[in-house]
Amino acid sequence: xxxxxxxxxxxxxxxxxxxxxxxxxxxxxxxxxxxxxxxxxxxxxxxxxxxxxxxxxxxxxxxxxxxxxxxxxxxxxxxxxxxxxxxxxxxxxxxxxxxxxxxxxxxxxxxxxxxxxxxxxxxxxxxxxxxxxxxxxxxxxxxxxxxxxx
Amino acid sequence: xxxxxxxxxxxxxxxxxxxxxxxxxxxxxxxxxxxxxxxxxxxxxxxxxxxxxxxxxxxxxxxxxxxxxxxxxxxxxxxxxxxxxxxxxxxxxxxxxxxxxxxxxxxxxxxxxxxxxxxxxxxxxxxxxxxxxxxxxxxxxxxxxxxxxxxxxxxxxxxxxxxxxxxxxxxxxxxxxxxxxxxxxxxxxxxxxxxxxxxxxxxxxxxxxxxxxxxxxxxxxxxxxxxxxxxxxxxxxxxxxxxxxxxxxxxxxxxxxxxxxxxxxxxxxxxxxxxxxxxxxxxxxxxxxxxxxxxxxxxxxxxxxxxxxxxxxxxxxxxxxxxxxxxxxxxxxxxxxxxxxxxxxxxxxxxxxxxxxxxxxxxxxxxxxxxxxxxxxxxxxxxxxxxxxxxxxxxxxxxxxxxxxxxxxxxxxxxxx
Numbered sequence: 001x002x003x004x005x006x007x008x009x010x011x012x013x014x015x016x017x018x019x020x021x022x023x024x025x026x027x028x029x030x031x032x033x034x035x036x037x038x039x040x041x042x043x044x045x046x047x048x049x050x051x052x053x054x055x056x057x058x059x060x061x062x063x064x065x066x067x068x069x070x071x072x073x074x075x076x077x078x079x080x081x082x083x084x085x086x087x088x089x090x091x092x093x094x095x096x097x098x099x100x101x102x103x104x105x106x107x108x109x110x111x112x113x114x115x116x117x118x119x120x121x122x123x124x125x126x127x128x129x130x131x132x133x134x135x136x137x138x139x140x141x142x143x144x145x146x147x148x149x150x
Numbered sequence: 151x152x153x154x155x156x157x158x159x160x161x162x163x164x165x166x167x168x169x170x171x172x173x174x175x176x177x178x179x180x181x182x183x184x185x186x187x188x189x190x191x192x193x194x195x196x197x198x199x200x201x202x203x204x205x206x207x208x209x210x211x212x213x214x215x216x217x218x219x220x221x222x223x224x225x226x227x228x229x230x231x232x233x234x235x236x237x238x239x240x241x242x243x244x245x246x247x248x249x250x251x252x253x254x255x256x257x258x259x260x261x262x263x264x265x266x267x268x269x270x271x272x273x274x275x276x277x278x279x280x281x282x283x284x285x286x287x288x289x290x291x292x293x294x295x296x297x298x299x300x301x302x303x304x305x306x307x308x309x310x311x312x313x314x315x316x317x318x319x320x321x322x323x324x325x326x327x328x329x330x331x332x333x334x335x336x337x338x339x340x341x342x343x344x345x346x347x348x349x350x351x352x353x354x355x356x357x358x359x360x361x362x363x364x365x366x367x368x369x370x371x372x373x374x375x376x377x378x379x380x381x382x383x384x385x386x387x388x389x390x391x392x393x394x395x396x397x398x399x400x401x402x403x404x405x406x407x408x409x410x411x412x413x414x415x416x417x418x419x420x421x422x423x424x425x426x427x428x429x430x431x432x433x434x435x436x437x438x439x440x441x442x443x444x445x446x447x448x449x450x451x452x453x454x455x456x457x458x459x460x461x462x463x464x465x466x467x468x469x470x471x472x473x474x475x476x477x478x479x480x481x482x483x484x485x486x487x488x489x490x491x492x493x494x495x496x497x498x499x500x501x502x503x504x505x506x507x508x509x510x511x512x513x514x515x516x517x518x519x520x521x522x523x524x525x526x527x528x529x530x531x532x533x534x535x536x537x538x539x540x541x542x543x544x545x546x547x548x549x550x551x552x553x554x555x556x557x558x559x560x561x562x563x564x565x566x567x
Binding site: 061 | 521
């Protein structure tokens with residue numbers, strides 16, 4: 001297994017020049033999680049408007065896989081209806097479990113993370129941001145539960 | 151010309167040693183295996199593997215309870231392991247050795263059997279910022295149950311424990327001092343004799359986490375005058391789940407049992423039971439028989455090399471590694487004085503996250519450990535989320551350090567650092 005399949009150029013690009021790594025002023029959704037194994041930390045901020053993810057960004061630190069995945073996430077769900085964002089999150093999870101062959105058109109840069117499947121220890125790193133997103137969005141649907149940082 | 155020659159242990163014949171370790175013949179990703187993770191678990195020589203196999207092939211039976219020849223052989227071999235381990239750490243008597251899975255179980259045993267019985271509300275349990283989670287969490291549980299407080303000796307910027315305020319930390323309120331014998335992350339060797347003396351002066355007991363100390367240094371519990379020493383057999387060439395606890399006999403006698411069950415009792419009545427004397431009071435259920443017997447072969451192996459020589463070899467390798475890593479631009483943590491540190495070398499390299507770094511090294515067959523090393527309090531003190539750690543043992547060579555440094559450069563290229 002060649003290292004290039006894990007550290008694809010597009011992954012390193014997102015790691016070195018992360019997209020939407022910032023805060024979102026007035027974000028009504030803000031969720032954090034960490035991966036105690038690596039010390040990866042991800043916070044996702046999102047602003048919803050008319051049932052869409054009007055703005056989404058992340059903050060955090062950690063390994064290249066966790067940070068690149070978060071960066072790609074923001075691009076993948078930006079402007080999407082909430083339902084579609086959730087669908088992408090669930091499909092991404094299936095891809096990381098090796099159960100789904102991604103549609104390259106739909107998945108874009110995210111396809112690059114498929115190589116992580118062959119490194120079981122690192123799957124958690126790739127999925128972390130998506131866990132946080134799903135927590136944030138599920139908080140949005142049930143306004144009684146407050147999506148607090150943990 | 152007159153010269154004072156320091157008594158120096160004979161250098162290890164590493165080339166010959168390596169031939170005893172079958173796993174070192176294999177490759178990883180098509181490259182020779184460079185195993186630099188012995189602080190995590192050590193590799194096993196053929197002699198240990200054979201001893202375990204021979205036990206299962208020739209002597210396998212449960213202990214104590216049968217009258218046939220096999221069981222007598224198994225029991226004799228198991229008790230011989232106790233004799234050998236006692237002598238290896240300088241214990242006055244084999245009955246001071248309790249067998250269990252190693253350090254984690256041993257600290258839990260003492261935190262429960264001694265802590266819950268003798269620690270009272272308002273008492274203090276003194277740890278250090280160097281500790282592994284296995285020497286923190288059991289004491290937190292004990293403090294929660296008893297109303298005691300956990301305090302910490304802080305770590306100085308020089309990687310050594312800051313003992314300037316020790317008189318304010320070890321006081322009449324201190325009931326237990328629990329301290330690592332050698333840091334699993336940055337190698338620090340705390341002054342155990344001094345801490346034991348200070349603990350005893352206020353009537354406290356001292357437990358030494360020997361997970362890293364015992365495999366890599368000559369240890370004599372009587373000389374150190376420590377009350378408890380934890381021993382992890384799998385880190386000293388022995389099988390996994392071998393090793394256990396040294397405890398002063400009078401303390402083991404006064405302590406409560408830890409796990410209840412078969413073989414630790416004298417008599418069982420409907421409402422209560424009476425217990426065997428130590429060490430059997432602490433050995434409930436079927437023990438790790440083959441593992442403890444395998445540990446004899448590990449002790450044989452280390453004694454033949456000589457623990458002074460083992461320590462010397464690792465000191466030289468660590469010194470070389472620190473030098474090469476620093477040249478390569480890594481920040482190495484821990485004491486600079488080799489006399490005050492062991493062979494666990496943790497570093498931070500050019501802002502490449504340790505998990506990424508270790509992944510690239512793995513591709514070259516170099517096994518190191520990335521992460522917080524079960525020492526999150528220490529990570530916060532060092533100001534890093536994780537480190538990469540290379541650790542050495544009797545089979546490692548300076549060429550392997552070179553392989554590590556060469557592989558680092560590949561990571562630098564990939565991550566453009």
